[in-house]
Amino acid sequence: MSAALRRFFLLSPALAVILFLIGVPLCLMAWVSLLDKGGTSGVDWSSAPSSANYVRLAWEEDFDGTMILNTSYLVIFLRSVSLAAVTTVLSLAFGLPVALWMASLSRTGRDIMLLLITIPFWTNLLVRNYAWLIILREDGWVSRFVNMISPWPVQLLYNDAAVAIGLTYSLLPFTILPLYTVFEKFDWRLLEAAHDLGATRKRALLRVVLPIATPGIVAGALLVFIPCLGAFVTPALLGGGKTLMLGNIIQMQFGASRNWPFGATLAVVLLAIMLVVMTAMALWRNRRTA
Amino acid sequence: MTQASSPPAVSIRNVAKSFGKGIYAFRVLDDVSLDIGRREFFTLLGPSGCGKTTLLRLIAGFETADSGAISIEGEDVTARPPFHRPVNTVFQSYALFPHLTVEQNVAFALEEQGMARDAIRKRVGEALEMMRMGSFAKRKPAELSGGQQQRVALARALAPRPRVLLLDEPLSALDLKLRKEMQIELKMLQEEAGITFLFVTHDQEEALTLSDRVAVMQSGRILQMGPPREIYETPTHRFVADFIGDINLLDGEALPGGGVRLEGGTVLSAPHNASGKVTVAIRPERARLAPAGEGALEATVVHSAYLGTAMLHKLDLPGGGTFLLRQSDPTEAAPEAGSRVGLALPAEALRVLDR
């Protein structure tokens, strides 16, 4: 057997599984997003494809047939993007010092920190968000303490802040790890050189460390921003039906509303936003290296 | 060849090998042919990228030749995979299996050959004893020093009693002192085991010390092949002369009927049958100092270094260029730096090489 043939037989099962169970469904979903909703199965497979679902994202038909602007979905898109952005910024703000500190530790110290940072990433997302539900809930001691010192009643759960806390909690390791891999390889003598050339610690951080860490920052930002956009569990538990994100309204179309084609449309929009962000990052990176 | 009647241990006929395709193709071996006699210690010597390791890998079967044939003791093995060739390799990195003990490493090939359990145990014991590694049998390779790993690698490759042992720069990872010790040990081992050794190295001193015959390679070709003394004393190529040991190379033009006119105009009497541009080569220890005005060339002493066993003089030639001269008796009077001296160049010490 030739090497190429052997490679084909080794590689094709895994590729086939992923293409058939992920690639094909995504294409099918793009097609379904053009169809009408159906009766029991959720999709009217015989309907003619149209852009009606995409129009519905921003407009709705008034009772006299004119199209009027409907901002309810746009608000949710905007909230998803801004919560993702806030989470990304928070994750970087916390992730950067942690990654810097990790790189300053001994071999064993680094290994222990690496394990400590990785473990939450592998534990159940649902369970971890549930833990926040317990901490922030109304009759919990945190809530009681806050309400004791606060002049007006404070609701800790079911708002944007709770979702941002939960999302940051869920995704923080994703910024720490790529930043750490940058700092681990960092030549710290460059800092001494910067100090020698008269830069204070803050200036050295701004002019030497951050520029070199840019690839790690970009990677970490993407790794947080994209899962945030598609988040479902965190807003479902900590947003409590008030702070809805894209993931929740997709689920609603496939659940209670039983409008699968519109759910598919929303999912396509999610993928499109993701694609735009990733392309922008790739272009920016290419321009930087060119 | 030691036995004219039986086929040579290794016979290579017109082997060529390129890496890459189309315009990116790079010819690593270019029509190489050679015979290695039985029980011979044969060395492929050359700078990195000359094709010596590729040739070794072709013989082991890790690469396949584009054209040509390879046979081992008369059997054509060109198309055989490495596991069907009666040769074993000592790798530059040793490639000892890290998950197996020393003993298991040495037994590996014997088990693959389906040898009986008792016979394997006996053979492994012998091989380890021969390399004085018997007491390390239960250790893992990571627990051994570089020199010890080297011995295990040798024991592992010798245990199946191959027709030819291939050694790919096996000493390069050792420090100088250990390397010298292992050189002597390798030579004795080869005589004791009575196996053909094919040794690859870029270290010319190692090649000269160990080998019965040396093939000097450059850019995928064998330039010269012969016993060490012949390679050192009568190089046939400028590259061979320059690559092995210190040598003075003087460019000039061949005169019909013998003699060479150097670029400075001086005519040296040196026997040759070349024509056109040539290089005259002479080893530093074959030239002699002469009083100024005598000898074939005039030179100025730049610097003299005391080496213990000899003096090494660096001289400037009037036409430009430097000349090294080794004065074998360091107690002899040495010329002052800056003084003018003559150089006596015995005709029999001069080699006239094509440029």
Place this chain on the structure above:
Amino acid sequence: MNPQRFPFTRETSLFVLAYLYVPVVVLIAYSFNANRTATVWTHASLDWYGRILVNPSIQSAAWNSLVIAVSAATAATVLALLAALATRRAFLGCGASEAILNMPLILPEIAVAVATLLLFVSLGVKLGLGAMVAAHTAFCIPFAYLPIRARLDGISGTYEEAAHDLYANRFRTFRRVTMPLLWPGVMAGFTLAFVTSLDDFLTSFFLAGPGLTTLPVYIFSAIRAGITPEINAISAVMLVVSVLLVSLSFFLGRLRR
């Protein structure tokens, strides 16, 4: 050379560690709380652990999770192992193949989950255990692939050449040299795939079909119905299982080569 410590990096790191671990500790602590009201502490007890052990819905959900995780992780590990062996040396299309293999890592899970639901419904595939195993296998492949690939990169091709040289054919070389050296990577990959499948909620949520649950799906619907001490206990069990498995895979990956 040790990098110079920046001010506040240590303090921030300790804060982040607390941020990451306090909720987990609180959750585990509350799982030992005897009080029926999940957030009011009375005294320590193992009651709730006893209750979840005899709860038939939890038992069946746990069993389903285990069946899916074992099947999907096994299938994903085998597929990933073959793929890793194929992509060991660069070839034309190598980059594209790796991009496809890693695709499940970057795609938002909710989009993939609903898309897979559409595929199964349009093909008339019955939702349930089989559908979940298939979908889990697909997204577990990169989790198994990456550690196997990393381990394979660390194994020099010279070992295989040495085995060939010592008369082992391709199959024997794979069995006696490649596989033993690769084994820690395979185990690490299997463990990560197993944990990923065990913890998955979204895909199972959409593909479970009527009357079938996995542990995360059970927990989600239970939380929706109201916080109970049973949820604390079952969550604590899931946390501990994941932590143990991931630590195991971490140490497997670091085994001396």
